Amino acid sequence: xxxxxxxxxxxxxxxxxxxxxxxxxxxxxxxxxxxxxxxxxxxxxxxxxxxxxxxxxxxxxxxxxxxxxxxxxxxxxxxxxxxxxxxxxxxxxxxxxxxxxxxxxxxxxxxxxxxxxxxxxxxxxxxxxxxxxxxxxxxxxxxxxxxxxxxxxxxxxxxxxxxxxxxxxxxxxxxxxxxxxxxxxxxxxxxxxxxxxxxxxxxxxxxxxxxxxxxxxxxxxxxxxxxxxxxxxxxxxxxxxxxxxxx
Amino acid sequence: xxxxxxxxxxxxxxxxxxxxxxxxxxxxxxxxxxxxxxxxxxxxxxxxxxxxxxxxxxxxxxxxxxxxxxxxxxxxxxxxxxxxxxxxxxxxxxxxxxxxxxxxxxxxxxxxxxxxxxxxxxxxxxxxxxxxxxxxxxxxxxxxxxxxxxxxxxxxxxxxxxxxxxxxxxxxxxxxxxxxxxxxxxxxxxxxxxxxxxxxxxxxxxxxxxxxxxxxxxxxxxxxxxxxxxxxxxxxxxx
Numbered sequence: 001x002x003x004x005x006x007x008x009x010x011x012x013x014x015x016x017x018x019x020x021x022x023x024x025x026x027x028x029x030x031x032x033x034x035x036x037x038x039x040x041x042x043x044x045x046x047x048x049x050x051x052x053x054x055x056x057x058x059x060x061x062x063x064x065x066x067x068x069x070x071x072x073x074x075x076x077x078x079x080x081x082x083x084x085x086x087x088x089x090x091x092x093x094x095x096x097x098x099x100x101x102x103x104x105x106x107x108x109x110x111x112x113x114x115x116x117x118x119x120x121x122x123x124x125x126x127x128x129x130x131x132x133x134x135x136x137x138x139x140x141x142x143x144x145x146x147x148x149x150x151x152x153x154x155x156x157x158x159x160x161x162x163x164x165x166x167x168x169x170x171x172x173x174x175x176x177x178x179x180x181x182x183x184x185x186x187x188x189x190x191x192x193x194x195x196x197x198x199x200x201x202x203x204x205x206x207x208x209x210x211x212x213x214x215x216x217x218x219x220x221x222x223x224x225x226x227x228x229x230x231x232x233x234x235x236x237x238x239x240x241x242x243x244x245x246x247x
Numbered sequence: 248x249x250x251x252x253x254x255x256x257x258x259x260x261x262x263x264x265x266x267x268x269x270x271x272x273x274x275x276x277x278x279x280x281x282x283x284x285x286x287x288x289x290x291x292x293x294x295x296x297x298x299x300x301x302x303x304x305x306x307x308x309x310x311x312x313x314x315x316x317x318x319x320x321x322x323x324x325x326x327x328x329x330x331x332x333x334x335x336x337x338x339x340x341x342x343x344x345x346x347x348x349x350x351x352x353x354x355x356x357x358x359x360x361x362x363x364x365x366x367x368x369x370x371x372x373x374x375x376x377x378x379x380x381x382x383x384x385x386x387x388x389x390x391x392x393x394x395x396x397x398x399x400x401x402x403x404x405x406x407x408x409x410x411x412x413x414x415x416x417x418x419x420x421x422x423x424x425x426x427x428x429x430x431x432x433x434x435x436x437x438x439x440x441x442x443x444x445x446x447x448x449x450x451x452x453x454x455x456x457x458x459x460x461x462x463x464x465x466x467x468x469x470x471x472x473x474x475x476x477x478x479x480x481x482x483x484x485x486x
Binding site: 083175184185206209210211212214215217221223224225235236 | 284287472477
């Protein structure tokens with residue numbers, strides 16, 4: 001179900017001769033300065049850590065599930081959630097209320113960014129992230145499907161160290177359930193526009209294990225007490241994510 | 248089904264080892280983890296086997312064998328085990344020592360003979376009438392590394408999906424209800440359907456369920472025991 005594409009942009013090879021030509025030009029210019037009275041200062045060699053930058057584009061593939069502001073982080077070899085494990089409180093806040101502040105602030109994160117607002121169905125958002133930290137080679141992305149009790153999508157602990165410059169990778173992402181709030185779809189429990197209810201509630205009244213989401217039922221498909229309609233149903237995959245290394 | 252390959256071992260040593268060994272004549276050591284991705288389904292004892300490329304324990308679009316039917320309707324893997332044994336397969340049975348509960352994983356090792364190049368897996372999903380999670384004849388990679396395969400839920404096409412408490416005996420109506428499921432299911436459902444017009448193995452359309460634990464048409468709880476595919480993840484490390 002999860003797809004994995006690797007693609008190198010063809011412009012990469014074309015760019016090489018241009019760069020070489022540019023260097024040659026610079027070299028010639030420098031030569032003409034040889035009889036300058038003031039010798040150019042010689043900088044001592046400094047070990048500059050290399051900066052890595054990435055551009056991430058997230059597309060909302062659903063019909064009527066806005067995605068909360070997407071959280072992106074780079075970190076060492078770690079997973080921010082795992083099927084069969086209890087969700088952290090930070091993940092619970094993201095999955096129940098769409099609030100990613102605590103998730104962004106997790107100690108393991110070495111670089112973070114967030115989208116400024118929600119990503120509506122049928123739209124995309126692009127965010128950029130940069131790091132000088134050589135250990136920041138694992139990627140986590142998370143966002144809530146806001147017309148649900150505690151559904152979220154994303155990926156975590158994915159090794160991106162082998163990405164070369166301008167290389168891109170894409171994934172189609174499935175929907176998780178944080179397991180922290182029962183999927184009663186009741187009025188007042190869903191933070192998205194379908195309800196405008198409460199997001200995070202510290203009570204854990206569900207299985208308390210992260211797993212895949214079973215989908216919403218809705219009042220049109222057999223759950224009369226649901227505030228959701230047929231329009232809020234979704235299927236896997238719900239999100240397309242593409243990462244491109246830009247530096 | 249899509250397969251993702253991670254972290255292949257590409258040391259000179261392993262490349263050399265592969266070069267020295269004619270590629271398909273070696274037994275392989277596999278380390279396998281099966282994860283129930285759902286939060287509301289139980290898997291009956293899982294059977295996993297490496298077998299030749301000519302064998303299948305099921306095929307989408309084909310009629311289920313009696314042995315597959317017994318697994319899909321009642322969770323019994325003895326029939327499948329027996330036909331796999333007769334086909335000289337390498338078999339692992341029941342790695343969770345019983346039901347594989349929601350979101351849980353079970354791990355085991357499997358050494359496959361050189362001719363057993365393909366991997367299959369099956370387990371009934373509960374609650375269902377004849378639903379099962381399946382992998383049909385996945386080619387085992389020759390290159391060392393860790394591979395991930397996501398599995399869907401199938402319908403054996405052998406029993407009407409009435410979604411009410413009943414029997415796990417092949418040919419008898421209703422769903423088997425072992426002890427952990429008993430308090431989780433509704434009662435007195437009148438039955439969703441008594442028809443099974445597609446008698447071939449197919450992707451399960453999912454359960455309907457209802458929200459009434461003491462009446463209604465289904466004994467399945469629609470806000471807990473439905474599912475979206477995939478329902479399982481298989482992580483296979485080729486050593």
